[in-house]
Amino acid sequence: MAIDRSESREDYLESILMLKEEKGVVRSIDIAEHFDYSRPSISRAMSILRNTGLITMDNNGFIELTEQGMKEASAVYGRHKVLIDFLKKLGVSDAVAEEDACRIEHFLSEESMDRIREFAKED
Numbered sequence: 314m315a316i317d318r319s320e321s322r323e324d325y326l327e328s329i330l331m332l333k334e335e336k337g338v339v340r341s342i343d344i345a346e347h348f349d350y351s352r353p354s355i356s357r358a359m360s361i362l363r364n365t366g367l368i369t370m371d372n373n374g375f376i377e378l379t380e381q382g383m384k385e386a387s388a389v390y391g392r393h394k395v396l397i398d399f400l401k402k403l404g405v406s407d408a409v410a411e412e413d414a415c416r417i418e419h420f421l422s423e424e425s426m427d428r429i430r431e432f433a434k435e436d
Contacts, residue, residue: 320419324348325358326367326386327393329378339376392418392426399433 328347332339345355359376362368367382378386393414400410421429 321358322362322367323385323389323419324415325362326378326382327389329368329376330383330386330390333378340374341376344376389418392421395426395430395433396421399429402433 325344328344329339332343332347336343341352341355341359344350344359345352348355359368359370362382363370366379367385369377369379371377396414396418397410400413401407405413
């Protein structure tokens with residue numbers, strides 16, 4: 314998966330945030346396992362994210378989001394969670410809601426996301 318597209322970048326940042334919440338620490342191998350990608354592919358992607366100032370990596374290989382990386386990851390993850398809630402309210406199963414949210418979270422306009430957020434808050 315190429316990192317130069319914003320969808321890929323968002324997916325990597327979101328996965329780092331999710332893995333950090335789940336495991337406490339994140340390494341390239343964790344991301345490779347999460348996506349089922351090769352380690353060299355993940356290494357290249359992490360290098361690009363590091364060079365763009367979105368992550369840092371220490372000498373032990375532990376990955377941290379920078380302030381800007383956290384901002385971007387949180388925005389995508391927030392969209393993801395709202396979309397899952399929205400789809401579930403429509404009666405979509407948990408597994409399908411998760412898959413579909415991953416597919417559409419990158420492509421909706423802010424206007425559409427705002428309307429979905431409003432709808433998802435209503436009970």
